[in-house]
Amino acid sequence: MAKPYLKPNLSAESWAEAALDAIARGGVSALVVEPLAKELGVTKGSFYWHFANREALLDAALELWERRETEAVFAKVRREDPRLRIEALFREVTGNRRTSPLYLALSTASNDPRIGSAVRRVAERRLAFMAECFTALGLGEEDARRRAIMAHALYLGMLQLQRDARHALPRAGEVQRFVEEAVALLTPG
Amino acid sequence: MAKPYLKPNLSAESWAEAALDAIARGGVSALVVEPLAKELGVTKGSFYWHFANREALLDAALELWERRETEAVFAKVRREDPRLRIEALFREVTGNRRTSPLYLALSTASNDPRIGSAVRRVAERRLAFMAECFTALGLGEEDARRRAIMAHALYLGMLQLQRDARHALPRAGEVQRFVEEAVALLTPG
DNA sequence: CGTCGTCAGTACGGTGGCGTATGGAACGAC
DNA sequence: GTCGTTCCATACGCCACCGTACTGACGACG
Numbered sequence: 001m002a003k004p005y006l007k008p009n010l011s012a013e014s015w016a017e018a019a020l021d022a023i024a025r026g027g028v029s030a031l032v033v034e035p036l037a038k039e040l041g042v043t044k045g046s047f048y049w050h051f052a053n054r055e056a057l058l059d060a061a062l063e064l065w066e067r068r069e070t071e072a073v074f075a076k077v078r079r080e081d082p083r084l085r086i087e088a089l090f091r092e093v094t095g096n097r098r099t100s101p102l103y104l105a106l107s108t109a110s111n112d113p114r115i116g117s118a119v120r121r122v123a124e125r126r127l128a129f130m131a132e133c134f135t136a137l138g139l140g141e142e143d144a145r146r147r148a149i150m151a152h153a154l155y156l157g158m159l160q161l162q163r164d165a166r167h168a169l170p171r172a173g174e175v176q177r178f179v180e181e182a183v184a185l186l187t188p189g
Numbered sequence: 190m191a192k193p194y195l196k197p198n199l200s201a202e203s204w205a206e207a208a209l210d211a212i213a214r215g216g217v218s219a220l221v222v223e224p225l226a227k228e229l230g231v232t233k234g235s236f237y238w239h240f241a242n243r244e245a246l247l248d249a250a251l252e253l254w255e256r257r258e259t260e261a262v263f264a265k266v267r268r269e270d271p272r273l274r275i276e277a278l279f280r281e282v283t284g285n286r287r288t289s290p291l292y293l294a295l296s297t298a299s300n301d302p303r304i305g306s307a308v309r310r311v312a313e314r315r316l317a318f319m320a321e322c323f324t325a326l327g328l329g330e331e332d333a334r335r336r337a338i339m340a341h342a343l344y345l346g347m348l349q350l351q352r353d354a355r356h357a358l359p360r361a362g363e364v365q366r367f368v369e370e371a372v373a374l375l376t377p378g
Numbered sequence: 379c380g381t382c383g384t385c386a387g388t389a390c391g392g393t394g395g396c397g398t399a400t401g402g403a404a405c406g407a408c
Numbered sequence: 409g410t411c412g413t414t415c416c417a418t419a420c421g422c423c424a425c426c427g428t429a430c431t432g433a434c435g436a437c438g
Binding site: 150157 | 294297339349
């Protein structure tokens with residue numbers, strides 16, 4: 001066959017992207033080299049040119065994910081009202097069809113130390129951000145952090161529930177209301 | 190070798206137990222026949238007498254899990270104060286070293302339809318129980334259910350956070366306080 | 379004391395996924 | 409055009425895990 005040479009090459013980042021998609025769909029164990037290659041229209045030969053092994057791809061994917069997730073948090077800084085900032089973080093539950101399952105898949109695969117530390121860093125960033133919001137709302141240092149942890153826990157749980165939403169628990173469309181109520185419960189005053 | 194024949198046999202339930210342990214440790218993908226056999230002091234030969242295949246073991250394990258999880262909820266009915274009932278559900282987060290990672294591992298593997306429906310049944314039972322508690326606390330039908338869903342989401346999130354607790358997020362020992370604050374936030378009045 | 383049912387050991391084939399080896403097509407430099 | 413570099417294809421070896429076939433130890437029961 002020998003393929004007519006269309007594009008000059010395939011970047012390593014394309015692989016990382018595809019890897020994240022695969023993880024989002026089927027968990028970390030779904031990160032399989034050959035199917036991924038097929039999806040990109042190439043074979044393993046390409047992969048093992050770009051990466052040393054499967055772990056290297058995982059690392060690249062994690063790095064990409066962490067960068068984006070961090071940017072996502074910082075983008076929320078634009079908004080002024082702290083209440084709105086927090087709400088914005090929660091809206092990802094309903095909104096983003098891509099990031100949610102990813103966060104889920106990764107945070108549950110944190111037995112792997114690489115994944116674990118990446119997840120922890122991302123979580124810590126979200127926590128710090130929210131804690132800041134809560135202090136801006138008048139809470140003390142200690143209370144704000146505890147409240148932030150609660151908010152984060154609630155966020156994670158909603159991610160999980162929302163995945164099964166198509167089946168049962170929160171009747172479709174209600175998720176919006178949950179977000180509002182969640183924020184209302186969490187914010188003082 | 191031919192092993193001196195110690196116990197007359199190994200029940201299917203023993204296999205299911207071991208299976209749940211394995212899942213709790215390493216996720217569903219850690220449910221591997223031969224290591225499990227080794228752990229029980231036998232070989233595959235035994236396994237394939239008790240079970241048709243690996244899936245059959247998974248089914249048995251799921252059934253066992255679902256039964257226990259259900260009993261756990263109903264055991265909470267004994268307590269009278271609805272607030273205490275809810276708190277009791279949350280205490281599993283800190284208390285049980287076994288059930289928590291199991292719930293986590295299973296609820297994230299719910300791509301598998303078998304696992305998914307089992308998890309959903311268990312969740313629905315917890316929801317119904319909590320909703321009942323909230324109505325007992327004076328909430329309307331609709332509000333109570335929504336509040337129950339929030340409580341359950343918070344529960345799931347705390348499970349997840351608590352797993353990484355040894356590393357960072359909630360400083361050890363604080364988990365207790367979170368439970369109290371969570372219940373305080375959730376219950377009206 | 380045979381014989382049958384129960385439970386386990388051993389050995390083997392099949393398959394899926396990882397990683398390697400090697401070759402080759404396209405392209406730029408000169 | 410020749411040569412080196414980049415990117416990919418093909419083919420293979422390897423290992424882990426599943427499942428099967430066959431054998432064997434032991435007790436129960438007649």
